[in-house]
Amino acid sequence: MTTSSHEKLSSNKNAWGVQCPGCGSFTVRIKEVEENQSCGFGDPTDLQVQVPVYACDACCFCFTDGTAEAIIETERRERIRNLLSPEAIKTIRTKLGLSQTEFAELTGFGTATLKRWESGGRRQNVSADNFLRLLGDDPTLLKKLRHLLRIRKS
Numbered sequence: 537m538t539t540s541s542h543e544k545l546s547s548n549k550n551a552w553g554v555q556c557p558g559c560g561s562f563t564v565r566i567k568e569v570e571e572n573q574s575c576g577f578g579d580p581t582d583l584q585v586q587v588p589v590y591a592c593d594a595c596c597f598c599f600t601d602g603t604a605e606a607i608i609e610t611e612r613r614e615r616i617r618n619l620l621s622p623e624a625i626k627t628i629r630t631k632l633g634l635s636q637t638e639f640a641e642l643t644g645f646g647t648a649t650l651k652r653w654e655s656g657g658r659r660q661n662v663s664a665d666n667f668l669r670l671l672g673d674d675p676t677l678l679k680k681l682r683h684l685l686r687i688r689k690s
């Protein structure tokens with residue numbers, strides 16, 4: 537039964553005067569829904585935020601206003617803020633003279649992941665971003681990574 541969710545919705549009154557764009561009714565309720573949004577890099581699971589969605593009692597139409605879009609845009613900017621661009625990651629790797637496979641093996645990131653970062657298909661998280669920056673700033677770290685790889689393989 538969906539009684540509980542209906543009761544939850546009924547407790548919200550349309551105090552904001554929002555009109556349904558579908559039928560013009562003011563019997564509109566608000567509910568928080570989980571939004572899965574693509575960051576524009578091809579991965580729909582990149583962004584998961586709670587946004588307010590209006591639901592019309594009269595025609596069951598669901599719609600958002602600028603609030604939802606603003607929340608999503610803020611979250612999106614927050615996510616990609618200060619992260620290395622796909623081109624920058626590729627530059628770090630090529631400056632080190634490594635193929636994607638070699639770089640992936642040394643860093644432990646995995647070839648598929650690295651390819652997604654370099655193509656922009658997915659963005660790296662902050663810890664990976666930090667690691668990539670350290671590696672780009674100090675190529676001697678490569679020697680240490682090679683050493684670690686030898687130990688792991690032995």
Ligand SMILES: [Zn+2]
Binds near residue numbers: 592594596
């Ligand atoms: Zn409606």
